[in-house]
Amino acid sequence: MKITNKLGLPDMLVRAVEKEYNYRDKRYSITSLLDNDRVIMLKRRYSNLIEQDVSDSIWMLFGTFTHFALENIELKENEFVEEHLEHTFDNGYTLSGIVDHIDEEYCDDYKTTSVWTIIYKSNDEKWKKQLQMGAYLHYKKHGVWKSKGRIIAILKDWNKKELLNNEDYPKLPVEVINFDLGTPEEVEKMILKRFDEIIELEKLADNQLPMCSLEERFNNGDKYVVIKKGGKRATKVHDTKEEAEKHLENLEKNYAGQYEIQLRKGEDTKCLHYCNCNKFCPYYLMNYDKDIKEIHEELAENTEKEINEKMGE
């Protein structure tokens, strides 16, 4: 990964970010296994070419500083902080990870995140798997299984005023989320299944990699708006064409010919703004890279012409 520093931030931040990205064959970190298929592979294949600016990694670094702070506390018996762990399976693949904190009872991880991640529970599934894999690596090294996990989430955008408007809003800028981590056998099965998937993904060319889902692309999907002809503001936004057609049908009864349906394409927000491997992703290149998009459209046009000519023969 090429780390850039467009804002000229202190050099120590660049070195701290560089330390976070280091890929080795058949060795996957817990966090990389949790990424979606296409992103994992592209990040590894083009790690020497992908650029990441230090300014985009500030919150990740903030998390790292929390870890440094934890490392300096006095430990009790059977308590571990920032334990660097790895385990190689019979298939030759290695799982590596750093577990923030383990004590007699819990396996913990500290996160800096948004309040909305807590309210919508959008990372709960990923966090549980992360804790499970961390607990598993600890178990392989020490033979002691921790069945309870906690995410200690530090909420970077917490705002006291919001407490009055939303009863689901976290009461403090820190929230502890508890997870049942199951058994080591269950977790081992899950990890081996993921490595089987990885082995298959490694054989695929870039354009054969499974596509990121709408959700993974932060895309809310296409919308159909019913709008007055020539107007700017939608009367109503619908998720499906059928709903919009029904709505238009009703309007036609009193306002014949005055309204129409327009398609609003959903935006691939992650591809456009947050995916650092987008320049190497065939989907992005085809849809958003101006030059490649033009070549593709020209090819499609020529093919259509050829087909039409042949049909006319």
Ligand code: SF4
């Ligand atoms: S550019 Fe979009 S589709 Fe491609 S890897 Fe990134 S998020 Fe997925």
